Amino acid sequence: MSRFLVALLGIATLVAVPALAQEKAPAADKPPAARPAGKTPTAVITLEKGGEIVLEFWPQDAPKHVENFVKLANEKFYDGQRVHRVEPNFVVQFGDPQSKTLPMDHPKMGSGGPGYTIKAEFNKRPFERGVLGMARTNEPDSAGSQIYIMLGPAPFLNGKYTAFGKVVTGLGVVDQIKVGDRIKSVKIVNQ
Numbered sequence: 001m002s003r004f005l006v007a008l009l010g011i012a013t014l015v016a017v018p019a020l021a022q023e024k025a026p027a028a029d030k031p032p033a034a035r036p037a038g039k040t041p042t043a044v045i046t047l048e049k050g051g052e053i054v055l056e057f058w059p060q061d062a063p064k065h066v067e068n069f070v071k072l073a074n075e076k077f078y079d080g081q082r083v084h085r086v087e088p089n090f091v092v093q094f095g096d097p098q099s100k101t102l103p104m105d106h107p108k109m110g111s112g113g114p115g116y117t118i119k120a121e122f123n124k125r126p127f128e129r130g131v132l133g134m135a136r137t138n139e140p141d142s143a144g145s146q147i148y149i150m151l152g153p154a155p156f157l158n159g160k161y162t163a164f165g166k167v168v169t170g171l172g173v174v175d176q177i178k179v180g181d182r183i184k185s186v187k188i189v190n191q
Contacts, residue, residue, distance in 0.1 A: 041070055042168070042189050045078075048182040053149075053170035055132055062121040062164035065134050065143070069164070070188050072114060072145055078186040083177050084110050090154060092177045093135060095146035104180050113144030125163035127154045130174075132165035149174050 045053040057066040072078060080100045085093035096112040103109075120140040127133060127150055135146040149167060151174070167174060 046184045051173035057165040061123040065164035073186040089152040091148040093148040127157040130167040
């Protein structure tokens with residue numbers, strides 16, 4: 001699923017084109033396990049070049065997306081990946097496992113995922129600076145592992161993409177991210 005920005009007549013949307021070689025599994029229908037009250041999961045993203053970003057998740061708004069990210073992070077899925085997309089004043093995006101080895105300008109860059117998809121959980125959270133969203137194709141239930149952090153507000157995404165968390169510290173670090181920067185680790189805390 002190659003993700004890219006289409007800007008036409010001042011209206012921008014996140015769009016993805018299906019990859020030829022990627023196989024999609026059916027969306028998971030099993031509800032996430034109940035989380036004890038007061039245990040909102042958070043994550044610490046450490047960049048190889050230095051700097052940390054702390055994310056807070058919104059399980060009450062997007063439980064399956066939070067559960068999916070936590071599962072992938074605990075499996076070290078994101079460790080060693082590189083940021084494959086930076087759109088100034090819009091998004092920083094990562095989550096393609098191919099970014100660990102493929103050159104950043106490879107035609108398949110941005111088309112990889114975990115091998116399955118999850119159902120959309122559109123909610124009322126606005127896509128403001130620092131919000132964490134899940135990239136997808138034109139099909140609403142096609143999200144997998146690629147996430148983006150908002151660099152600026154994008155109200156045209158509201159209700160059309162799943163917002164599932166936000167940056168609580170390290171937004172200045174996010175502002176300095178460049179295409180090709182490597183993620184050293186993503187560690188979940190408060191599980």
